[in-house]
Amino acid sequence: MGQEREGHEHVERRTIGAGALAMGAVGLGCMPMNWAYSGSRRRGEESVRAVHRALDLGVTLLDTADMYGPFTNELLLGRVLKERRADAFVSTKVGLLVGEQHIVANGRPGYVKRACDASLRRLQTDVIDLYQLHRADPEVPIEETWGAMADLVQAGKVRALGMCAVGARAARRPGARLHDGTIRQLQRVQQVFPVTAVQAELSVWSPEALDALLPWCAARGVGFLAAMPLGNGFLTGTLTPGEGFEPDDLRARHPRFTAEMTAANQPIIAGLRRVARRHGPEVTPAQVALAWVLTQGAHVVAVPGAKQERWVRENAGAAGVRLTAEDLSEVAELPAALGSWD
Numbered sequence: 001m002g003q004e005r006e007g008h009e010h011v012e013r014r015t016i017g018a019g020a021l022a023m024g025a026v027g028l029g030c031m032p033m034n035w036a037y038s039g040s041r042r043r044g045e046e047s048v049r050a051v052h053r054a055l056d057l058g059v060t061l062l063d064t065a066d067m068y069g070p071f072t073n074e075l076l077l078g079r080v081l082k083e084r085r086a087d088a089f090v091s092t093k094v095g096l097l098v099g100e101q102h103i104v105a106n107g108r109p110g111y112v113k114r115a116c117d118a119s120l121r122r123l124q125t126d127v128i129d130l131y132q133l134h135r136a137d138p139e140v141p142i143e144e145t146w147g148a149m150a151d152l153v154q155a156g157k158v159r160a161l162g163m164c165a166v167g168a169r170a171a172r173r174p175g176a177r178l179h180d181g182t183i184r185q186l187q188r189v190q191q192v193f194p195v196t197a198v199q200a201e202l203s204v205w206s207p208e209a210l211d212a213l214l215p216w217c218a219a220r221g222v223g224f225l226a227a228m229p230l231g232n233g234f235l236t237g238t239l240t241p242g243e244g245f246e247p248d249d250l251r252a253r254h255p256r257f258t259a260e261m262t263a264a265n266q267p268i269i270a271g272l273r274r275v276a277r278r279h280g281p282e283v284t285p286a287q288v289a290l291a292w293v294l295t296q297g298a299h300v301v302a303v304p305g306a307k308q309e310r311w312v313r314e315n316a317g318a319a320g321v322r323l324t325a326e327d328l329s330e331v332a333e334l335p336a337a338l339g340s341w342d
C-alpha cells in the first residue's frame with residue numbers, strides 16, 4: 001500500500017463518457033509548465049521529465065490548451081508525444097485567444113478548424129483524444145462552434161468533445177448559481193453532438209460543482225475532469241502564508257491568496273493534515289485533497305497541475321488513498337474558504 005501511495009504502481013483507471021474513454025484516475029494538468037504560475041516558462045526540461053514520469057505511472061491524461069503559453073505548452077507536450085503517443089490521453093482546448101493585454105473568445109467555425117490543425121501540429125500527433133471548448137464566444141451561437149468541433153470528430157482529427165465550465169470570475173445573472181450558465185450551454189450543445197466530459201474547478205475549498213454540475217454529468221454518463229483540485233497549490237500545505245507571488249502568477253491577484261486570507265484559511269490545511277496522519281506518516285494533505293475529489297464519483301478524474309516530477313509521483317499516489325466515512329465527514333466539517341471573486 002505504501003508503495004502505491006508513492007505512485008510506484010500504475011494508478012487506477014477510470015472510463016468516462018458514452019464512448020468509455022479510459023484514463024488514469026489522476027491526470028496531469030500541464031498549465032503550470034507554461035502559464036499562470038511563478039517560474040512557468042523557465043522550467044522546460046524539468047516539465048518534460050514530469051510528463052515522462054506521469055506516463056510511466058499510468059497518469060495518462062495530459063491536459064493542456066492552445067492558450068497556455070500561448071502555444072508553448074502544446075509544443076512542450078509534442079516533444080514527449082512524438083515518442084510516447086500510445087501511452088497518453090491527450091486533451092486540449094480551443095476558443096480563447098491571448099493578446100498583449102487581454103484574452104478574447106473566438107468560436108467561429110473556420111477558426112476552430114484551423115486551431116485544431118495547429119494544435120495537432122504542435123502536439124505532434126494526428127488525433128486529439130478530447131477536444132474541449134475553453135469558453136463560448138458570446139458573438140457566435142454555441143451550436144455553430146460545437147458543430148464545427150463535431151465535424152472534427154467526423155474527420156477523425158478528434159475522438160471526443162468536452163466543455164469547460166465558466167469560471168468563478170465571470171459575471172453571472174443576479175441570484176444565479178456558479179454553474180447555471182454552463183448547464184444551459186451543455187443542454188444546447190448536447191442537441192448537436194454528445195458531450196464526453198465537462199471540466200470545472202472542484203476541490204475541498206471550491207466544492208460548488210457538487211451542487212448541480214457534477215450530478216448533471218453523472219445523470220447523463222458524462223465524465224467530469226476536476227480542474228484546480230489542489231486549490232492552485234494552497235491545499236498542499238506547502239505555501240508559506242504572506243510570502244507573496246511574482247506579478248505574472250495568477251495568485252498575485254487571487255482574493256484567496258492575500259496574506260490575510262492564506263492565514264485565515266489555514267484551518268483547512270490543518271484538517272487535511274489530521275486526515276492524512278490517520279493514513280500513515282507518508283500521506284500528505286495534497287493526497288487527501290485529491291482522494292477527496294476522486295471520492296465524488298466514478299466518473300470523476302482529478303487533474304492536478306504540476307511541473308515537478310516529485311509532485312507528479314506524490315499526486316499519482318493519491319489514487320491509492322481510500323478515505324473512510326470518518327475522513328469524509330471531517331472534511332465536510334471544515335470551515336468554508338474565505339476570500340472570493342464576488
Ligand SMILES: NC(=O)c1ccc[n+]([C@@H]2O[C@H](COP(=O)([O-])OP(=O)(O)OC[C@H]3O[C@@H](n4cnc5c(N)ncnc54)[C@H](OP(=O)(O)O)[C@@H]3O)[C@@H](O)[C@H]2O)c1
Pocket residue numbers: 028029030031032033037063064134164165167199200226227228229230231232233234236238286303304305306307308310311312314315
Ligand atoms: N478549464 C479551465 O478553464 C481551467 C482553468 C484552470 C486550470 N485548468 C486545468 O486544471 C489543471 C490544474 O489546475 P492548476 O494547475 O491551476 O491548479 P492545482 O492543480 O490546484 O495546483 C497546481 C499547483 O500546485 C502545485 N503542486 C502540485 N502538486 C503538488 C504537491 N503534491 N505538493 C505541493 N505542490 C503541488 C504545482 O506546483 P508546480 O507547478 O511547482 O509543480 C502548482 O503550482 C491545470 O493544469 C489545467 O490543465 C483548467
